[in-house]
Amino acid sequence: MSHENPYDALPSAKSMAADNLGDDMRRVNVNPVELFKRGYALLGDQYWLFLGMSLVAIILGSLVLMMMCYVPIIFFLPISFASAFVLYRDIYAQPIVVTQIA
Numbered sequence: 001m002s003h004e005n006p007y008d009a010l011p012s013a014k015s016m017a018a019d020n021l022g023d024d025m026r027r028v029n030v031n032p033v034e035l036f037k038r039g040y041a042l043l044g045d046q047y048w049l050f051l052g053m054s055l056v057a058i059i060l061g062s063l064v065l066m067m068m069c070y071v072p073i074i075f076f077l078p079i080s081f082a083s084a085f086v087l088y089r090d091i092y093a094q095p096i097v098v099t100q101i102a
Helices: 032-069 081-101
Strands: none
Touching: none
């Protein structure tokens, strides 16, 4: 991608003194569709993987605070992989419903 960087300073740009603030400004049109196409071209076939990972991170990040509220409750209980789902159903289901309603 050998595009010219539109954000580079112009060779004729002077100092940003108060008397010549708007003399050599370069306007740039931003095309969001083109930017998404360039992003897809950079990531290639991993675009959807990155998008999915981002969505999972957002969802898990929003659930962390609710989960932290119940750490003292489950702190002294024996934890196993199977019991994690039972605790999730019993403890975390109500705050998730409240969060979705609010």
